[in-house]
Amino acid sequence: MSKTGPKTEAGLAAISASAKELDHTAWTSNPDAVEAIQVAKRLRNTKHGLYASVPIICKAEACPYSHSCPLVEMEKAPYGEKCPIEIAAIEDLFERYAEHFEIDLENRKASDTIDLMIVKDLVDADIGLLRCDNKMAWDADYIVNNTVGMSEDGEPITRQELHPLTDYKEKLINRKNKSYQLLNSTRKDKEGQKLTIKQDPSVQAAEMVKVNQDMEKNKQSEHEAKKAYYKKMNMKMPEEDDIIDVEPIDYNEEE
Known part of the structure; x- marks a missing residue:
């Protein structure tokens, strides 16, 4: 069975054929660049294409998160490739969010675009939180001594403060909460547009x-x-014919 995909010979041939039907002169007139644009478009249209630039590049022991990376410990860190830990987290989170918000990934529609972009923002924030946790797993101490000045003797003046990552984590959590609200509001808007009343005659x-x-x-x-x-009241009830309709007086009417 022959391989398929944007990087195979068959895939590149298909891309070249479709590229001829598109006008890329606004970007480039280089045929190789046109072909590369088509490959990039196909990659972007895959299920996880929006997240292609999210994972960091693995630097093995030189990675700032190497101390908490299980792949480094097992000597399986793929130096120079995208981080497998973050890729696994992205795929897992993306599919969980899609399932929770009932987004059909196999039959995506144009109306799902906003939802998918907000889900991406959620996943981005989650990956940021993952990096914070990995960093704090090594730094451990939430209190740091920051230099705020120098004494007359040239000695540094320090002040104990919360670790900068705690502030960053709080911002990421707030960002996630806003994304949740946006996602819920867009879905309510959709439901409102679809609202119909069906009743048996x-x-x-x-x-x-x-x-x-x-x-x-x-x-x-x-x-x-x-x-x-x-x-x-000992009164005779008037009949309908006895009731006289009287028009109200218009005092503004000129005599």
Whole structure:
């Protein structure tokens, strides 16, 4: 079975064929660059294409998070490649968020674009939190001594403060909360647009009959109340023909 994909011979041939139908002169006239643009577009349209630039590049022992990296400990860190730990986290989080917010990844629609972009922001924030946790796992102490000045003797003046990562984590959490709110609001808007009232015709007819019956009952009750009032006042209840309609006087009308 032959391999397929944007980097295979068949894939590149397909890209070159489709590239001829598109106008890339606004970007470049170099055929190789046009082909590269098509490859990039295909990569971006994959399930996790939006996250291609998120993972850091593995530097093995030179990575700032190497002290808490299990792959470095197992001597399986792929130097120069995208970080497998972050890739695994991205894929897991993305699919979990998509499932939670009922985004069909196999049949994505144009209407899912906003949701997917907000989910990306959530995943970005989660990866940032993961990096903070990995860094703090090594630094450990949440209190740091920051130099705020120098004494007359040239000695540094320090002040104990919270680790800068604690402030950064708080910002990431706030960013996640805002993204949650945005995602929920967009979904409520969609539901509002899709709202339709479906009712069985027989049920609707029965409700109309009930409304008419209620109106008749109200009229009857009003009539009985009038009769009781006139009887109590020892007055004759006027007939309908005895009631004279009078138009209100318009005092603004010129004589």
